[in-house]
Amino acid sequence: MPSPPPPAGRPTSKDVARHAGVSQSTVSLVLAGKWRGRVSPATVETVRDAAAALGYRPNTSARSLRLGRTRTVMLVVPVLTSPFFGAVHSGAARVAAERDFGVVVYPTLDGADLAPNAFSPAAIDGVLASSMAAEPLDVLRSAGPGTGHLPLVMLDSEPGHGVPTVNHDVAEGMRTIAEYVVGLGHRRVARLRSTVRTWTFEARDAAFRAALGPAEVVAEACAPLTLDGGREAALSLLAAPARPTALLCDDDLQAAGAYKAARALGLRVPDDLSVTGFDDMRYARVVEPELTTFRLPAVELGARGMTALLDLLDTGDAGPDVVLPGELVIRGSTAPPTPA
Amino acid sequence: MPSPPPPAGRPTSKDVARHAGVSQSTVSLVLAGKWRGRVSPATVETVRDAAAALGYRPNTSARSLRLGRTRTVMLVVPVLTSPFFGAVHSGAARVAAERDFGVVVYPTLDGADLAPNAFSPAAIDGVLASSMAAEPLDVLRSAGPGTGHLPLVMLDSEPGHGVPTVNHDVAEGMRTIAEYVVGLGHRRVARLRSTVRTWTFEARDAAFRAALGPAEVVAEACAPLTLDGGREAALSLLAAPARPTALLCDDDLQAAGAYKAARALGLRVPDDLSVTGFDDMRYARVVEPELTTFRLPAVELGARGMTALLDLLDTGDAGPDVVLPGELVIRGSTAPPTPA
DNA sequence: AGGGGATAGTCATACGTATGACTTAGGGAT
DNA sequence: ATCCCTAAGTCATACGTATGACTATCCCCT
Numbered sequence: 001m002p003s004p005p006p007p008a009g010r011p012t013s014k015d016v017a018r019h020a021g022v023s024q025s026t027v028s029l030v031l032a033g034k035w036r037g038r039v040s041p042a043t044v045e046t047v048r049d050a051a052a053a054l055g056y057r058p059n060t061s062a063r064s065l066r067l068g069r070t071r072t073v074m075l076v077v078p079v080l081t082s083p084f085f086g087a088v089h090s091g092a093a094r095v096a097a098e099r100d101f102g103v104v105v106y107p108t109l110d111g112a113d114l115a116p117n118a119f120s121p122a123a124i125d126g127v128l129a130s131s132m133a134a135e136p137l138d139v140l141r142s143a144g145p146g147t148g149h150l151p152l153v154m155l156d157s158e159p160g161h162g163v164p165t166v167n168h169d170v171a172e173g174m175r176t177i178a179e180y181v182v183g184l185g186h187r188r189v190a191r192l193r194s195t196v197r198t199w200t201f202e203a204r205d206a207a208f209r210a211a212l213g214p215a216e217v218v219a220e221a222c223a224p225l226t227l228d229g230g231r232e233a234a235l236s237l238l239a240a241p242a243r244p245t246a247l248l249c250d251d252d253l254q255a256a257g258a259y260k261a262a263r264a265l266g267l268r269v270p271d272d273l274s275v276t277g278f279d280d281m282r283y284a285r286v287v288e289p290e291l292t293t294f295r296l297p298a299v300e301l302g303a304r305g306m307t308a309l310l311d312l313l314d315t316g317d318a319g320p321d322v323v324l325p326g327e328l329v330i331r332g333s334t335a336p337p338t339p340a
Numbered sequence: 341m342p343s344p345p346p347p348a349g350r351p352t353s354k355d356v357a358r359h360a361g362v363s364q365s366t367v368s369l370v371l372a373g374k375w376r377g378r379v380s381p382a383t384v385e386t387v388r389d390a391a392a393a394l395g396y397r398p399n400t401s402a403r404s405l406r407l408g409r410t411r412t413v414m415l416v417v418p419v420l421t422s423p424f425f426g427a428v429h430s431g432a433a434r435v436a437a438e439r440d441f442g443v444v445v446y447p448t449l450d451g452a453d454l455a456p457n458a459f460s461p462a463a464i465d466g467v468l469a470s471s472m473a474a475e476p477l478d479v480l481r482s483a484g485p486g487t488g489h490l491p492l493v494m495l496d497s498e499p500g501h502g503v504p505t506v507n508h509d510v511a512e513g514m515r516t517i518a519e520y521v522v523g524l525g526h527r528r529v530a531r532l533r534s535t536v537r538t539w540t541f542e543a544r545d546a547a548f549r550a551a552l553g554p555a556e557v558v559a560e561a562c563a564p565l566t567l568d569g570g571r572e573a574a575l576s577l578l579a580a581p582a583r584p585t586a587l588l589c590d591d592d593l594q595a596a597g598a599y600k601a602a603r604a605l606g607l608r609v610p611d612d613l614s615v616t617g618f619d620d621m622r623y624a625r626v627v628e629p630e631l632t633t634f635r636l637p638a639v640e641l642g643a644r645g646m647t648a649l650l651d652l653l654d655t656g657d658a659g660p661d662v663v664l665p666g667e668l669v670i671r672g673s674t675a676p677p678t679p680a
Numbered sequence: 681a682g683g684g685g686a687t688a689g690t691c692a693t694a695c696g697t698a699t700g701a702c703t704t705a706g707g708g709a710t
Numbered sequence: 711a712t713c714c715c716t717a718a719g720t721c722a723t724a725c726g727t728a729t730g731a732c733t734a735t736c737c738c739c740t
Binding site: 022023024025026029035037038039040043062064065066067068 | 716717718719720721722724725726727
Binding site: 059060061062064065070072079080081082083085086087089090093102103104105107123227253256259260263282283285286287288299 | 399400401402404405410412419420421422423425426427429430433442443444445447463567593596599600603622623625626627628639
């Protein structure tokens, strides 16, 4: 005998069979619910009782091997410490659990590239990937079985690459928030962008400019989506000769950094400077005054994305691309400009 | 033939063997690195080339079935939207990836109890669980193979239940921060606690009182670790007849709520009221003035916990219980009391 | 020349499950 | 009495891997 790994001790379907006085096949049929016309109701009950008595739970590896599917999907996110992706995971995990799927998380730690062997430990039926550029996307697609493709759904990514997508309506958000600020009467606005050029970089910009109307952009800068990044960039923006009366940021945390810059320059928010964020993460209400921002339903993004992926696995069709609307949240960081 | 699931198409070790002109056993030996004394270097190279040429990656399910181990562990956390647990996951995931383990996350969504069947989708070698009470712990322990126990390491949990633990030194943190505040000259302090009674509830309290010295506690309350929870509870604490000059909170977000209460009452931080947080999450620097707090190394907690768990799986020994020291971070929210 | 040992492999099997093909028993219709 | 049909199960096998037991060379030593 080729050395059984440790005597195990966990009951198998064979143990249940012996205990119930039937064959292993019967146990399998009963527990899979495919017994109609093959097993009598009385036997079904016997088997179920035996399984319960032994505390039998099927061996996932064996089942996956036989079925060729693992009921596990991978969620690829930049990093989980961000509350945004935490929320995405939360929604995705809930849906997966409901449909009896497991989720393994692959964090592409701080832009580190997706390792081609990223999928070694866990066997994966599909991938739900967030905000990725083009090349990692190729890695993912080519990682499938054989020459085929691994079923894939992308979040907040450019549609039209033959991959189903679920997106936030970021452009609409930008438009809404810009219109609101201009509507308050601001004419000199500054813009603080993200250094990461996602595919929405241009679309966001177009929406912003389209909503500008009579206002003009007096300063613009890119900064990482961090507190210090926001502070430093805002510091230079606010030093512009024609000082802006409003500052639109790509992110709540960045906006919080802008608060720090304003304070350092002796400017009061919103009296001397209106500030807006984006996303409506928890930071938005922590700052004082609370931040006017555009809420993105991150939890729902994860949930809808997972739904699409599991539909794709089950039925071969992920359904149409989804664009989730957000919502303007008006708080205390915006006000009409003080007449100079 | 009993119906092969779809022709698959992904190369197996058998395909590699055919391609290299050797037997499947040889492929397995080579790729497992156990060929010394059994396979010639030339053949080893041939096999490796063939594997690379076909893009062979071993089938995880089959390997797990054969080996009886899955190289996947489960991380149990209350909820991932909290930056704290996001950080824990981040550290844990890094270590797991380094040691070629997968991680599935089980979020006990908002205190929902741990479902006994929580482990169905993914096959698990062990569990890394965070901040749990006693009963779920039992669920975990009894979920192991047979009557045995599933290997388990606990984070921020009471040691001495026969389960290895990795903890933050919360009591020391409380002592440090209280000593610092009293050292500044405060004599009337208030305390804002968490409503969740973790096992450190008493220990924290003892440390706090021991560090009090000449100071006295003029008010105390419990509140959820949220912005609004902190604000409302702080509101009542600050209405106490002998108004405290310092307010120590169990959490940074709660402390941010306390800022709101102070502002509502016209109290300036730190001139009229010193405030301290706990954890040093990102909120701590977002608020103005930035928050004096006690930094807990959450990422390292996850990393050390995962290390202990994988050691337990590999060697049968998780090593001694770990207590990670934190660090007092002094920022602008604390100052000597203004002489009344 | 014969034996012994190293070297280089192959063979056969088991892990636990799912399922098409087969078997057996019973009963009703002709 | 014969035949067929359905119900109720069992049998056998395959999924892909890992590994102990076995086999076949070849070379060196006495």
